[in-house]
Amino acid sequence: MALDHHRVQSVVAEIADEMRARTDRGEVAGYIPELSKVDPGQFGIAVADDQGFVIAAGDSETAFSVQSITKVFTLTLALGIAGDTLWRRVGREPSGSPFNSIVQLEFERGIPRNPFINAGAIAVTDLILSGHQPREALGEILRFIQFVADDPTIRIDEAVAASEQRTGERNRALAYYMKSFGIMENPVEYTLGVYFHHCAIAMTCRQLALAGRFLAYGGRQPSTGRTVVNPERARRINALMLTCGHYDGSGDFAYRVGLPGKSGVGGGILAIAPGQASIAVWSPGLDAAGNSHLGRIALELLTKRLGWSIFGA
């Protein structure tokens, strides 16, 4: 079913205007020094269809740090490598607690609840790393994202990576904690090196929307027609994004937006309207749960106006 480009264009432009006018913008993430310098006034949106056609508005061509959104791509890669054996190391349930991460790890003996919280994504990165040098593993992740986005210019922001590396004590704690339960195979600093670098990938809304298309279209990369994952796996990754993609705001995101989505502390969100479009929004200010404040609002308006919720007409 082809997108009504005209209608989408008009809704996207409207939303960008409305977002520009809002004064409630959330708080820019402070814990990574490089990220805290970003201008909170920015907002971008891009909608990509299966023809590679992109409808965009606002700061959709400005690259931002995608941060946790890469967890979707590393999960996809890791499932390709390990298949369902991945689930021996990582769960599939919402973390479901403001008391996040390390408490849960202690109660569940080192197994992270899902691949979209930090601990889970570190375990997934460790799996991708196994049998490789960190540089090779990182290259594989970057090339995979370039492939699904059909854009070889996507790069890692080394300043952000260095900033994360310097301030990543909490992630180190998570990694060593998992290692103490035998969940990690590689030296912690190797795994974290890869993790910090893939989180530091910079993309524009346009690039991110294009990169998400395989999840909207049954696992196929539409530009090349090549299969990234089979349709069942695409559905399952979407399901995980719906239940776990927004930390302890996942329930609220499902309730308001009604699409699978994954947010990053850089202020980006990738959302998937299965069979309809892949959508990227970006606005640096975050809400209390650490998700883009205006990004979530923009997506709520978009799904309402276009009737894209997966939960009914």
Next chain:
Amino acid sequence: MALDHHRVQSVVAEIADEMRARTDRGEVAGYIPELSKVDPGQFGIAVADDQGFVIAAGDSETAFSVQSITKVFTLTLALGIAGDTLWRRVGREPSGSPFNSIVQLEFERGIPRNPFINAGAIAVTDLILSGHQPREALGEILRFIQFVADDPTIRIDEAVAASEQRTGERNRALAYYMKSFGIMENPVEYTLGVYFHHCAIAMTCRQLALAGRFLAYGGRQPSTGRTVVNPERARRINALMLTCGHYDGSGDFAYRVGLPGKSGVGGGILAIAPGQASIAVWSPGLDAAGNSHLGRIALELLTKRLGWSIFGA
């Protein structure tokens, strides 16, 4: 889009046959004496469309205790009474922890995480009760379920209600704990009386599938054409079922089945395929997370064979 009745009929019959043959059936709930007596060999399935047409197989005409599935209907009723002010008393996030209920209540000062865990449903029942006698409130809940199911013969199983009342100490603890934070308005025993009785409603798969149709069809009760909730509210209730409907197995249910659903410890599951059908399955044996073991497997097969997952083709 009309259901392909022939195709659905054949898939439903196949699945009932496959379920009958399986020897892994889970464990019947032991904590309510009345429920523990149920024969674990039973399995029923029913699929209802917007014409009120029901395709069924197995023990689809045997009444079972719907238990927590009534939480969907009490939530719907309470939203009708209180609108979004309901969310001052109850959250919308997955409980996300095997350490359920009362730990979470302490950390979050008496506010239950969502309306589909016991504490949340007790808070919702308390809201419905306010301003009424317990008998009236219970009557209202029962009539609402009879209305959406278009079936005035639906009844409460008094033996089950009495059994729950006698053994409901954990629920009493939850209720008094919330009361200590000012979340409950009515005398705890009144609220629990209503709660234990609505959990004890007995329905067949056919009745339950019919009762769920308003969630599959934009909030309308198809038999009468009357609006139960507006389309946005129907979508939002579906979203809550997806993220929170299966306790700490909600992520797994979304991953495998890909439909909003709500399970009960009686072994029933109501699942919604928006725009397609309302589905009820029942098999008394439960998995480790307290959800119907064969019920979940049957729904996974159904969505796979009919392509009904909300997460893509």
Next chain:
Amino acid sequence: MALDHHRVQSVVAEIADEMRARTDRGEVAGYIPELSKVDPGQFGIAVADDQGFVIAAGDSETAFSVQSITKVFTLTLALGIAGDTLWRRVGREPSGSPFNSIVQLEFERGIPRNPFINAGAIAVTDLILSGHQPREALGEILRFIQFVADDPTIRIDEAVAASEQRTGERNRALAYYMKSFGIMENPVEYTLGVYFHHCAIAMTCRQLALAGRFLAYGGRQPSTGRTVVNPERARRINALMLTCGHYDGSGDFAYRVGLPGKSGVGGGILAIAPGQASIAVWSPGLDAAGNSHLGRIALELLTKRLGWSIFGA
């Protein structure tokens, strides 16, 4: 070894003067309406020796609500009834967490950590009640306290008991929660009725200091020479007071005061200097951990000036 009455008298008077002059007095407990009415300007102290001689100063003859201090006497009684089988229902470890009570009960399947937190004292009360009517059990507790204090005039403050009964939802939650694990034998309201009433016993510092003497003098009630408990049991109760007697301030109390002690939210503290004296202090204002602010300071000065710490000269 006889007390140097002159020296003790002078130290006690000094301390009462110093406490009278202080402006930091803590906060009077607000959660029981009757207690919140007490004048925070009061301070009393009494030191009793094995001859029944009492050295006192300040408001030592004003009766106050002893609250949790009765937990020492109910533990003593329950050990007399059940001996070491008591420890099947209650632990002996500090609760050691600001996340008190009900979280711990969930993690440890209904067994309270020690007899001096509310859950533990309710379990102890339930044991005393078994085989009796609530009125009889309460009478037994009151008579036991009158006996060890050698004072038949000690009474229950019915207004406080009624106030607790009306506002005791948190304690009801604890009790029903334990009942759900099979820890409680009697109807919850019966056990709580006894519990709320014994917490509402009113005593003066003089009475309380006299009542604690059996713990200071090897288990003997010195006035009558009768054995209350054997010397080993007296030591063990003292040990429990040291490790668990001040909720999550027990470590700090041991560190600063160096005596076994038990506090109540009425602002009283009973402290035991083994072989030296039984001491009661009272000042209604509480610190953040719920213990008498000036009471603790007074005891710290007393043990320092008299060299009574059990941890060395």
Next chain:
Amino acid sequence: MALDHHRVQSVVAEIADEMRARTDRGEVAGYIPELSKVDPGQFGIAVADDQGFVIAAGDSETAFSVQSITKVFTLTLALGIAGDTLWRRVGREPSGSPFNSIVQLEFERGIPRNPFINAGAIAVTDLILSGHQPREALGEILRFIQFVADDPTIRIDEAVAASEQRTGERNRALAYYMKSFGIMENPVEYTLGVYFHHCAIAMTCRQLALAGRFLAYGGRQPSTGRTVVNPERARRINALMLTCGHYDGSGDFAYRVGLPGKSGVGGGILAIAPGQASIAVWSPGLDAAGNSHLGRIALELLTKRLGWSIFGA
């Protein structure tokens, strides 16, 4: 008051005989490979008085890994360096939970509950390290222990240190976690290097009993007459040992033994009878709480037979 050497000698010999005969010996710690090789059949005991006279029996001259017992000496050193400002980084309350360490750190924002759990001792080590090279800090700790034991032959077991360093992921997690809250000043690997090495100090019962004397005798090192700490600080360290010295078995140790004590997973316990003696016991098998099984039993018999409990005659 001088020790009755004859009586102590006879009790100590009796206890060593009784311990030798017991078949319940607990489990040798498995998590540090070097420790798991120790013969569980060993038992040693030594009692030191203020004259430096040592009464010993069993394997009292066999060196064992003192492990957490060094936490007493590092705390003493750190208090000498920082005084009460130490308590800004570390609490003084029992950890009081089988859900130890990292959960507590998350709830209390990186501040360990007390200096005798691993996290707390790492924070204390970090304080000692500040302004020094790791080698210097370690030298200072070792020399301090040699000084209080009056024995320059005490050494670090390098094989144990290396074993801990290789398997210390849990401690690394704790350290990085605290660092993420700003509790640690030095590079984590430096602090842990010092920590792993001081835990690997090997001592005999005789040496350990001698090293503890300053805590039994008002803070003075009796051989030299030099003040190690003032009497108040000695009392306070004893109080911390009583409330926190045996992990989640501290309450039980106080209840049964009635002396301040600190255990290590090597199977040693240092116990202090203020004014009477400093006592060391050693038996490698541990109980469920991680404390020496026969060591605790031996101390319980000793205090009962000699009347040394601090909680009364």
